[in-house]
Amino acid sequence: MADSASRAEEQVLELELDDIQGTLLRLRPTPFTGAYFLLRIDDPADGRQMLARLVPLVASATQWWDPPHRAWLSVALSYSGLRALGVPQESLDSFPDAFREGMAARAEQLGDTGGSSPEHWDAPLGSADAHVAVSVFAPDATAMESLLETAREKLRDLPGVSVIYRLDASALPTKRTHLGFVDGIGEPDIEGSGVASLAQGMGGGDYGYLPGFGPTIKAGEFLLGYANEMGRLTPMPQPDVLSRNGTYVAFRKLHLRVAEYRRYLKDNASSPEEEELLAAKMVGRWPSGAPLVLAPEHDDPAIAADPHRVNDFTYHEQDPEGRRCPLGAHIRRMNPRDALADSLVDVKLHRALRRGTPYGPMLPEGELEDDGAERGIVFIFMGTDLVRQFEFLKSRWANDGDFVGLGNEKDPIVGSNDGTGTFTIPKRPVRRRLQQLPRFAVTKGGEYLFMPGIRALKWIAERGT
Numbered sequence: 064m065a066d067s068a069s070r071a072e073e074q075v076l077e078l079e080l081d082d083i084q085g086t087l088l089r090l091r092p093t094p095f096t097g098a099y100f101l102l103r104i105d106d107p108a109d110g111r112q113m114l115a116r117l118v119p120l121v122a123s124a125t126q127w128w129d130p131p132h133r134a135w136l137s138v139a140l141s142y143s144g145l146r147a148l149g150v151p152q153e154s155l156d157s158f159p160d161a162f163r164e165g166m167a168a169r170a171e172q173l174g175d176t177g178g179s180s181p182e183h184w185d186a187p188l189g190s191a192d193a194h195v196a197v198s199v200f201a202p203d204a205t206a207m208e209s210l211l212e213t214a215r216e217k218l219r220d221l222p223g224v225s226v227i228y229r230l231d232a233s234a235l236p237t238k239r240t241h242l243g244f245v246d247g248i249g250e251p252d253i254e255g256s257g258v259a260s261l262a263q264g265m266g267g268g269d270y271g272y273l274p275g276f277g278p279t280i281k282a283g284e285f286l287l288g289y290a291n292e293m294g295r296l297t298p299m300p301q302p303d304v305l306s307r308n309g310t311y312v313a314f315r316k317l318h319l320r321v322a323e324y325r326r327y328l329k330d331n332a333s334s335p336e337e338e339e340l341l342a343a344k345m346v347g348r349w350p351s352g353a354p355l356v357l358a359p360e361h362d363d364p365a366i367a368a369d370p371h372r373v374n375d376f377t378y379h380e381q382d383p384e385g386r387r388c389p390l391g392a393h394i395r396r397m398n399p400r401d402a403l404a405d406s407l408v409d410v411k412l413h414r415a416l417r418r419g420t421p422y423g424p425m426l427p428e429g430e431l432e433d434d435g436a437e438r439g440i441v442f443i444f445m446g447t448d449l450v451r452q453f454e455f456l457k458s459r460w461a462n463d464g465d466f467v468g469l470g471n472e473k474d475p476i477v478g479s480n481d482g483t484g485t486f487t488i489p490k491r492p493v494r495r496r497l498q499q500l501p502r503f504a505v506t507k508g509g510e511y512l513f514m515p516g517i518r519a520l521k522w523i524a525e526r527g528t
């Protein structure tokens with residue numbers, strides 16, 4: 064039998080786009096309206112019937128710009144969901160440990176402690192009842208409702224399937240996150256995905272990702288069944304038909320403490336301009352998305368609007384000491400690009416696809432008091448190795464500063480800060496160090512999911528028939 068490495072080499076690099084769920088490879092056009100649902104399966108046969116009926120609604124990567132019902136539906140399954148659907152035990156046993164344990168059990172590794180620990184999560188997030196996750200996005204409310212009505216109709220005579228959770232999450236009127244920044248710019252360029260050419264057809268999207276800015280990453284980092292950055296196939300749950308063209312998803316509901324964030328900036332700055340600069344230093348980009356490496360002094364919306372420039376920067380030569388973009392800034396930690404070139408770390412092994420969707424109403428501009436509303440970001444992270452990608456980023460790069468010589472300083476935006484942390488801004492002749500960083504993002508729940516290819520969804524649906 065050929066070993067994984069030679070099997071990987073034999074592959075022609077052409078992705079099976081019609082089998083891959085579109086959300087994996089494609090950006091959502093904006094504006095959009097959307098929602099995440101969790102379903103519980105009490106009867107495996109009803110669960111499989113539900114899957115069989117939903118599959119025709121799932122937009123593949125080839126259908127992305129002309130999806131069924133003008134809306135994008137994706138399906139992912141938790142470990143308990145695969146079991147509830149009757150996937151054979153030998154298949155279940157072939158999934159990796161972290162996925163089988165589930166996100167709540169990994170709280171320590173993820174920094175989900177204190178107010179972010181699973182005992183404070185919103186039910187049923189992180190519980191064994193969260194079996195199937197369905198996301199639905201549409202360009203407008205009419206298309207959204209039309210798809211939802213079709214889906215409801217398909218579930219009506221299936222009493223063994225219940226919708227146990229819904230979280231509405233749509234683009235904000237500003238097209239930015241609740242912290243005021245454009246998100247979704249830095250994304251890996253995936254070998255064979257065809258994103259570059261297809262992005263031209265996106266129409267409403269803020270950014271198509273174009274090739275050439277940063278290295279292309281092997282498809283096997285994001286899709287099971289293709290060679291990864293080590294020239295091998297990432298271990299595939301068995302049988303192959305179940306895992307090919309699938310990936311893992313870290314789904315997180317992150318509450319953002321916007322009033323606290325604004326107050327912190329105000330308390331540490333002497334003018335609105337300085338507030339904006341401190342906020343940009345923490346993120347590594349200006350609110351428009353312009354990167355500090357290219358625009359160190361002030362925001363430059365022209366760079367942000369130019370897809371050829373917005374990602375066209377590195378750190379090693381352009382900003383080795385972090386005087387433009389601090390070593391501990393969010394984007395520099397989460398994707399150090401070439402900054403670790405002198406170390407043994409291969410940054411390509413720690414990339415993943417991200418989709419962030421805001422939920423909850425905006426806190427009015429300038430408001431510094433918390434209004435008690437729930438608001439934040441549904442954070443989706445997709446890749447073939449949860450431990451080497453998502454958990455590594457959280458534990459080693461977000462919640463530890465050693466890799467950039469910052470001791471135990473944490474990511475200022477997503478780190479598990481507790482009011483005692485610092486954020487260092489290198490500058491000559493003196494550096495600035497912000498103190499007593501509060502936690503701005505609180506975990507409200509989450510789950511590790513498996514997002515199968517479309518053939519695999521059918522394979523699961525046909526078990527037992």
Ligand code: HEM
Pocket residue numbers: 240242244245246247248249250317319346348393394395397398417440442444453456457461476477504
């Ligand atoms: C509290 C929730 C979060 C907020 C508000 C947030 C915000 C942002 C913003 C504004 C950017 C810059 C835009 C861009 O480059 O796309 C960004 C980039 C990024 N974030 Fe986050 N983020 C959050 C959580 C996370 C988490 C939990 C991770 C990973 C575990 C992460 C990983 C990344 C990565 C990989 C990039 C792209 C860096 C690059 O390629 O240059 N983010 N984020």
